[in-house]
């Protein structure tokens with residue numbers, strides 16, 4: 235199995251990025267509950283032929299859809315070790331908890347947070363955003379809200395995020411009982427950042443109307459275009475008005491590892507909480523979200539149960555309190571910290587930072603290619619590692635949606651689409667450390683071919699380029715055979 239996966243990673247370029255799932259493959263997973271044992275080798279065989287070839291494709295260097303990390307062989311091996319150890323990292327006195335605490339301390343240092351700050355591995359930034367919001371709720375309503383619910387004061391609370399914020403912010407408002415209507419979506423400026431003037435006006439108007447603003451969710455690396463809100467200005471406003479500043483840095487926050495990107499995150503060190511994913515720019519295998527909270531005691535008081543706390547001991551297995559389960563809703567938790575620890579230790583912060591800068595440099599190269607190609611146009615400024623563009627056409631939305639679908643089905647490269655100012659754009663998010671200039675060239679060339687074909691015969695799929703077995707392509711340092719497999 236290990237050999238199969240090493241081969242998979244080493245020869246990933248020879249495969250299509252993605253391919254549609256044949257009917258019979260999908261149907262094979264509609265069998266009744268197996269009553270009898272099956273040989274492991276047979277189960278493995280089924281995985282190799284029916285699962286592995288039909289994944290999303292985010293390991294592939296041509297994958298540029300949504301915002302997905304590429305993972306590494308190092309992370310895969312750490313997952314194997316974690317699986318064998320089968321640690322339940324909810325608590326108790328064990329080294330796996332210490333590994334997680336080590337990462338909390340590293341992240342505390344990376345983001346300039348104080349010693350009392352807390353951190354926790356979670357599934358992803360969606361959960362980390364929810365935890366940030368819940369701690370903020372404790373800060374404004376006190377722990378009483380855990381027993382009594384939101385109460386009359388809770389009915390007055392309002393939260394703020396940019397119109398470009400991720401849907402998980404609104405979802406967190408829903409899940410914590412405040413309701414999505416209590417989230418003000420502040421308009422963006424021409425750089426797709428939260429418009430600070432508009433925020434101030436909204437805050438003022440809401441106070442006049444009897445509401446109580448309490449929470450700003452800043453975005454560091456927006457999902458559509460990679461925009462970073464003005465974190466310094468938002469930290470000033472939050473301090474002056476006594477608001478909680480949460481940063482959704484799902485992809486962008488780990489830009490702190492890159493010397494050329496870190497200055498653009500200035501102000502993040504003043505946030506009250508930060509949510510981000512090791513599984514995006516950090517290249518740690520899914521899932522590995524993380525939340526960092528400045529006031530660790532407030533964080534603990536938001537989740538810790540008094541009854542559970544009393545059962546802790548000063549010695550023996552039940553020592554070492556507080557435990558990770560005191561900082562989030564999960565009691566049983568896997569050993570996510572190990573794959574992050576292996577990734578950071580094996581590559582080092584410098585190499586991870588260089589890889590992050592490298593994806594932004596590729597985005598700039600793509601931007602220049604688009605600017606130099608008359609058939610293409612940029613749809614948004616290129617801030618970080620995300621490039622939104624269009625093939626110029628009369629019925630632009632239709633043609634570009636078709637091009638994006640054709641690109642995905644071609645198996646050559648897989649961007650996704652988004653709406654920019656109400657118009658559809660092809661979005662290439664370069665998150666995978668394996669992506670190189672050749673992939674950028676392939677994206678541009680294939681887009682042009684698809685665009686021409688779409689113009690000639692709408693829906694004429696026969697003439698579209700398709701991926702085939704190719705040469706063993708050059709690898710970036712992080713994915714070289716030596717360092718990755």
Ligand SMILES: *Cc1c(COP(=O)(O)O)cnc(C)c1O
Nearest residue numbers: 301358359360400457484485511
């Ligand atoms: C990906 C993303 C999220 C959600 O993170 P998950 O790990 O998928 O839960 C939230 N915000 C932004 C800006 C993102 O890019």
